[in-house]
Amino acid sequence: MSNLFYGLDSMKFRKLAYECAEQLKISHNFNKELKCAGPDWLKGFLKRNTNISVRKPESTSINRIEGCNRVEVELFSKNLEELMIKNNDAAHQIFNVDETGVSTVQKPGTILAKTGQKRVGTVTSWERGKTVTVVCAMSASGVYVPPMFIYPRQRHSPLLEKDGPPDNNNSHSTLEAYEFCKANYINMLSTPPHSSHRLQPLDITFFGPLKKAYNRECDLYFKSKNMIKITMYDMHMPNIQDKPD
Structure with missing residues (x-):
């Protein structure tokens, strides 16, 4: 999706994980009210799949x-x-x-500035x-x-x-x-x-x-x-x- 300029943000990706788990009937403890995986799951997913990372996209018309x-x-x-x-x-x-x-x-x-300066x-x-x-x-x-x-x-x-x-x-x-x-x-x-x-x-x-x-x-x-x-x-x-x- 990122190659097609329609990359998924973290929340959309977590919702997709929930939908996949539900469709494939995989046991999970995702949030059923929000219908999405949690941030801890995303952190673990990125740790296991080092070829994927959170990137800031460049605006492209x-x-x-x-x-x-x-x-x-x-x-x-x-x-x-x-x-x-x-x-x-x-x-x-x-x-x-x-x-x-x-x-x-x-x-x-x-x-250089003082640490904690607002x-x-x-x-x-x-x-x-x-x-x-x-x-x-x-x-x-x-x-x-x-x-x-x-x-x-x-x-x-x-x-x-x-x-x-x-x-x-x-x-x-x-x-x-x-x-x-x-x-x-x-x-x-x-x-x-x-x-x-x-x-x-x-x-x-x-x-x-x-x-x-x-x-x-x-x-x-x-x-x-x-x-x-x-x-x-x-x-x-x-x-x-x-x-x-």
Whole structure:
């Protein structure tokens, strides 16, 4: 059931154990009023069956479940293989491009605090942050292009143009972008829709460490600036020069 994205929680599993025992006429001392096995039985079951454990599932949308299927993945793999053979591409010539969201409210890491203290907090800029889209591109050999930040704005501010391109972002794919790639011998291959959580290397291996590094820099910023809020204008991460670890 967990492989089908419909995993059972502890209570449902205990009720299932009761139903199985009743149907198979197995003698038991389960709770007949609640019609479920007890927590002690579940603890013993997990101890006997070490290949099963209680896990916290990752939220997965229906679009992602339907998009990441065998037919689509095999087609993508076939197209990628044909491109690599045709162009004889090396690792430093193959780039993964993907986007992620970075918030002005960082996710705090763990801190040291007194044992038994009821409330442990850390400073953040806002109650609710604003999200900026970050587009990254990295090759299999480790070469990466400096990230591009796309700011959500209805009213344009010249402050957002600093050290950036003058043009606005319109969409993921445009005729101009296609013609540029064609003129510069760049082949584009997209992963199947809603499958980046399984097929996109940046999504799987890079964005997590990147956000941890960003959160760490935000914490250091607050410790040195003393209650100065982080805005979208401060999010270009000028102090992060090394790769996220």
